[in-house]
Amino acid sequence: MARLPCRLVVTFCLGMGAAAPTLAQGLAKPPVAPRIPVTDTYFGRRLVDDYRWLEDQTSAQSKAWMKGQADYTRAVLDSMPGRAAFAADMQRYLDAEPFTLSDVTLAGDLMFYRKRVRGAARETLVVRPAAGGSERVLVDLNALSKPGRHVAMSGFVPSEDGKLIVVILSEGGEEVGIGHFYETTTGRELPDRVDHALAGLSFDRTGKTFYYIALERLAPDASPLEKFRHPRVMQHTLGGDGANDPIVLAQGVAPEVPVADYDSVAAFPARHSAYALALESPAVDPYMNVYVGPASALTTRRGWKQYATLKDKVTDVYLRDDAIYLVSFAGAPNGQLLRMDAGNPDLAHAEVVIPQSDTVLTTGGDSLGLGVLAAAADALYLHVLRDGHGATLRVPYGPHPRVETIALPKGMQVADIVANDSLSGALMRLNSWSDPGDFYRYGTSGGPLAATGLIRKTDVDIGDLVFEEVQVTARDGTRIPLSIIHRRDVQRGGSAPTMLIGYGSYGVSYTPEYRRHFNAWFKRGGIVAFAHVRGGGEFGERWHVAGQKATKPNTWEDLLACGRYLVAKGYTSSAHLGVYSASAGGIAVGRSITADPALFAAAVDAVPSSDMMRTETESNGPTNIPEFGSVATKEGAEALYAMSAYHHIAPRTAYPAVLVTAGANDPRVDPWQGAKMAAALQAATSSGKPVLLRVNYDSGHGADSAAQIKADWTDYFTFFLWNFGDPAYVPAVHPVQATAP
Numbered sequence: 001m002a003r004l005p006c007r008l009v010v011t012f013c014l015g016m017g018a019a020a021p022t023l024a025q026g027l028a029k030p031p032v033a034p035r036i037p038v039t040d041t042y043f044g045r046r047l048v049d050d051y052r053w054l055e056d057q058t059s060a061q062s063k064a065w066m067k068g069q070a071d072y073t074r075a076v077l078d079s080m081p082g083r084a085a086f087a088a089d090m091q092r093y094l095d096a097e098p099f100t101l102s103d104v105t106l107a108g109d110l111m112f113y114r115k116r117v118r119g120a121a122r123e124t125l126v127v128r129p130a131a132g133g134s135e136r137v138l139v140d141l142n143a144l145s146k147p148g149r150h151v152a153m154s155g156f157v158p159s160e161d162g163k164l165i166v167v168i169l170s171e172g173g174e175e176v177g178i179g180h181f182y183e184t185t186t187g188r189e190l191p192d193r194v195d196h197a198l199a200g201l202s203f204d205r206t207g208k209t210f211y212y213i214a215l216e217r218l219a220p221d222a223s224p225l226e227k228f229r230h231p232r233v234m235q236h237t238l239g240g241d242g243a244n245d246p247i248v249l250a251q252g253v254a255p256e257v258p259v260a261d262y263d264s265v266a267a268f269p270a271r272h273s274a275y276a277l278a279l280e281s282p283a284v285d286p287y288m289n290v291y292v293g294p295a296s297a298l299t300t301r302r303g304w305k306q307y308a309t310l311k312d313k314v315t316d317v318y319l320r321d322d323a324i325y326l327v328s329f330a331g332a333p334n335g336q337l338l339r340m341d342a343g344n345p346d347l348a349h350a351e352v353v354i355p356q357s358d359t360v361l362t363t364g365g366d367s368l369g370l371g372v373l374a375a376a377a378d379a380l381y382l383h384v385l386r387d388g389h390g391a392t393l394r395v396p397y398g399p400h401p402r403v404e405t406i407a408l409p410k411g412m413q414v415a416d417i418v419a420n421d422s423l424s425g426a427l428m429r430l431n432s433w434s435d436p437g438d439f440y441r442y443g444t445s446g447g448p449l450a451a452t453g454l455i456r457k458t459d460v461d462i463g464d465l466v467f468e469e470v471q472v473t474a475r476d477g478t479r480i481p482l483s484i485i486h487r488r489d490v491q492r493g494g495s496a497p498t499m500l501i502g503y504g505s506y507g508v509s510y511t512p513e514y515r516r517h518f519n520a521w522f523k524r525g526g527i528v529a530f531a532h533v534r535g536g537g538e539f540g541e542r543w544h545v546a547g548q549k550a551t552k553p554n555t556w557e558d559l560l561a562c563g564r565y566l567v568a569k570g571y572t573s574s575a576h577l578g579v580y581s582a583s584a585g586g587i588a589v590g591r592s593i594t595a596d597p598a599l600f601a602a603a604v605d606a607v608p609s610s611d612m613m614r615t616e617t618e619s620n621g622p623t624n625i626p627e628f629g630s631v632a633t634k635e636g637a638e639a640l641y642a643m644s645a646y647h648h649i650a651p652r653t654a655y656p657a658v659l660v661t662a663g664a665n666d667p668r669v670d671p672w673q674g675a676k677m678a679a680a681l682q683a684a685t686s687s688g689k690p691v692l693l694r695v696n697y698d699s700g701h702g703a704d705s706a707a708q709i710k711a712d713w714t715d716y717f718t719f720f721l722w723n724f725g726d727p728a729y730v731p732a733v734h735p736v737q738a739t740a741p
Contacts, residue, residue: 030735031068033679040613042637047613047647050683051676055614066662066675070695073659075733077694077715082728086721087714089520094706095119096458096516104427104439104454106130106420108162110184112138114153121145121707125156125167127184130423138182139167141705148698150705157200158184159207160271160422164238166210168197172665173700176215181238194242198231202268210236211248211268211298224619224670233267235298248298249278256304257291262623264288269295270319272421275342277319278304283623286507286544287313292324292342307345313541315362316372318380320397320421325353325380327361327372334540335361335372337382337395353395354403360385360540362507374426376419378444381426383417388481388538390414390511392428394442409449412437413512427452433485434465436514462519464488467512472531472558472565478546480558481532482565483510487522492570497724498527498577499717500563504535504555505584506627507544517713524721527571533558533588549629549636552643556591563592563599575601578720582606582702583669584627590645590677593656602657602689602723604716607669607701610677612644613637618670649680654687657723659716663699671695689723690735 035050054062077083094100095118102123104113111130116123122142128135144151154168154177165184170177179194194212201211216230232250236242249267251259257278259265264285267278276298278291290308297303308314313329324342329335337354340346354361361372361384374381379401382393390413392406408414412430415437419426424444431437436457440449466488471479490496499521503510510530518528532538534554535547547555563579566572579600581589586608593603613631615621628643629636641647649655658681662674678693685691694715699708722729 030072031065033065033682035683042613042631042641043634045637045641047641049611049614051679054675054679055617055670055672057670057672062672062675065679066671066693066695069675069678069693070697073692073694076690076692076731076735077719079732080718080722080729081732082721082726083714083718086520086718086729087710089523090517090710090714093461093516093519094710096461097456100516100706101126101454103156104416104418104429105156105158106418106423106427107158107160107165108422110158110162112156112158112162112165112184116706122150122705123153125153125165127162127165136187138165138184138187139169139180144169150698150707152705154197155200157202157210157212159203160205161207164190164203164207166194166200166203166212168200168212172698173663173667173696173702174665175667175700179210179212179236179242181210190238192236192238192240192242194234194236194245201233201266202271204269205271208238210238212236213266214245225617225622227619227667228623229261231263231265233265246299248301249280254278254297254301254304256293256302256306257289262625264623267298269298273319273321273342275319277317279317282310282626284506285310285626286315287329288315288317290314290317290326292319292345305345308347312347318373318375320375323397325373325395326350329361329541332356333542334359337361337380339399351399353401354382354393358386359391359393360537362509362537362540374417374419375421376424376426377422378424381417381419381428381442383414385509385511385538388509388511388532392417392426392442406442406449409440411435415511415513429455431512431514433467433483433512434514436461436516461516462487462522465522470565472562474554474561475557476554478534478554478558480534480561481538482562483512483530483532484527484566484571485518485522485529486527487525490525490527494567494570494573495576496525496527496572497521497721497726498529498566498572499720500529500531500559500566500577500579501581502531502533502555502559502562502579502588503581503585504533504547504558504588507535507537507541509537517709520714521717526717527566529562529566529571531559531562533562535588548627550639550642552587552628552639553591555643556588556595559588559592560596560599563596567599574599576724578602578604578724580604580606580716582608584609584624586610586669586673586677587612587643587645591643591648593658594645594648594650597653597655597687600656602659602720604659604661604719605674605677606661606712606716607663607666608645608660608674608677609669610644610673611646612640613647615640615673618673620668620670646677646680649677649684651684652686653684655681655685655689655691656687657689657719658691659694659719660692661694661696661712663701664695664697665700668701692719692735 038052101113114123115126125139156167158165179197181190181192196214199213233248234245264281281288291304293304316327338350340350380395394404416429438455439452467485631637660678662671681691
């Protein structure tokens with residue numbers, strides 16, 4: 001997901017010690033946002049909002065201001081003399097391998113994955129025999145995209161035997177799209193379509209019925225608040241008209257499964273059981289109500305029986321034969337795995353298969369994501385965290401199983417587990433901060449993991465990366481993990497360009513991952529540091545709730561503590577320290593620069609949640625009440641005010657350089673959030689450092705192609721280098737002072 005009359009002076013001076021240069025010939029000054037104050041009162045607290053008018057993104061005034069800001073920012077960033085070389089390096093590292101692949105999925109005797117070949121802007125969907133052999137392209141996003149309107153895959157779901165696949169295609173970063181059906185053996189596209197599809201769930205065992213989550217069809221003039229109000233589970237039968245697909249689960253549809261506004265819902269048959277599952281969760285709440293019924297309940301909408309309530313704190317569930325497995329955090333802050341009889345459920349007396357321990361049974365963040373349990377034919381494979389690093393537990397089916405921790409190659413951690421509940425064994429993606437790793441195959445006979453060679457190392461990679469795992473003492477004495485990655489030859493002289501990254505929402509964890517698009521930064525002596533702040537999930541439920549709602553200040557205080565540590569220990573200095581995050585991470589970035597603006601030279605605030613007092617008015621805002629709170633209560637309003645960076649921007653304050661971004665088609669954080677943040681900072685800053693608004697008109701909530709990754713991160717890194725004083729990145733089009741009455 002994701003907000004402050006007279007003479008207005010907005011300063012865009014370079015602030016590098018030189019006199020402000022003149023504007024490039026023929027380029028207009030950036031438009032200044034007029035102040036049109038609106039006053040709100042929340043339980044006695046009076047707040048003035050000068051830029052409320054920007055929330056109307058359909059008005060000519062807001063469109064013109066956004067476009068003028070975007071054009072000016074683009075001209076400034078593109079005029080950096082060193083930008084082209086940086087972008088070329090970025091492309092070289094992204095193209096280091098002949099191809100890259102992701103989202104590996106097994107079905108029948110086939111393997112599916114997203115693949116981007118060297119030099120291509122976008123990916124393809126590929127199928128090949130799981131045992132090896134030639135591959136075929138099913139969907140080519142390069143061919144489907146057109147200038148100014150790219151096509152992305154929101155997701156894909158194969159049938160159990162792999163003979164059919166549904167691919168959800170969306171345009172311009174909108175995420176909600178159309179489901180297309182393909183025969184995998186021939187590549188032929190079927191005439192079936194499902195519209196307004198948000199996510200695919202599952203085929204039934206026959207491969208003829210598909211279950212998916214869709215949004216309600218709305219009139220063009222409907223309120224933005226209606227967009228996510230009534231998600232529903234739909235059922236499509238091959239050959240049928242997708243416009244008339246029956247609703248399986250939604251508000252008021254299944255009497256035994258109450259669904260409220262903005263609830264997350266899922267329902268599908270358990271392919272290796274006679275039962276079906278229905279799941280309901282209050283929006284982004286990580287815990288779910290679990291219902292089990294006969295397979296017929298999916299069509300009759302009756303027969304559901306509740307097996308777990310929100311008080312049971314269940315995050316993951318899997319049905320196999322007559323057993324139901326659940327991950328529960330009730331009385332177990334790091335989670336426990338329970339097993340009980342699906343026909344005679346009694347959660348209070350369920351078998352504890354994996355008890356509470358230091359092992360965290362979550363990888364963080366997905367509501368109704370079912371992200372921990374990977375089901376194979378022989379066992380459950382659990383993706384868990386130990387000291388913030390991924391590990392795998394193998395749990396054979398049946399009562400009282402012997403739980404096994406799968407041994408990993410030295411220095412590797414588990415990034416992902418790929419399994420299919422009709423096939424034995426599993427694939428595991430292993431990596432580290434400094435090593436791209438590979439997919440490794442685990443067979444049921446045990447023994448060492450076998451590398452598949454799907455991921456290849458190349459001599460173009462930065463081969464001398466090292467990483468350090470340290471502990472930073474936060475303001476209240478809590479120890480905060482900080483992961484620091486850099487080239488081996490980087491010295492602690494206080495001048496290394498450093499990007500500090502933190503997020504801290506929804507229980508999402510930063511786990512080790514090799515990121516090729518960071519290599520151009522590392523090549524130039526840069527450091528990247530990931531702060532594992534509270535609000536994340538690195539240490540289970542307690543870590544999440546310690547940075548949520550009223551405890552949210554811990555999130556940015558932890559981030560600030562990590563920034564001060566990097567300076568105190570000589571990794572960098574404030575003049576060379578930048579902070580980055582995106583989305584709900586905008587709370588961490590925005591409140592860090594408003595709480596201690598002198599700590600950072602620059603900040604990148606990407607598609608940020610900034611005005612938390614107004615977030616409930618945006619399309620995705622109400623779904624985030626479980627995570628952040630509501631202005632409808634005094635406690636909620638106080639917590640939201642504390643975390644609202646927009647309302648903590650103070651006039652005549654020396655703020656760091658800030659690059660704010662917005663996606664014009666963002667379905668999660670409305671673009672006005674970033675617009676208001678930029679407008680308020682431009683009016684308030686006295687530092688002479690630039691505040692720029694970058695708007696992507698062919699983007700949603702973030703990059704979904706290699707081309708966008710390259711463009712985004714080239715802008716972020718070069719913006720930092722410019723504002724760290726590197727002369728190779730001083731723009732030829734210099735920001736200037738804009739004045740308006």
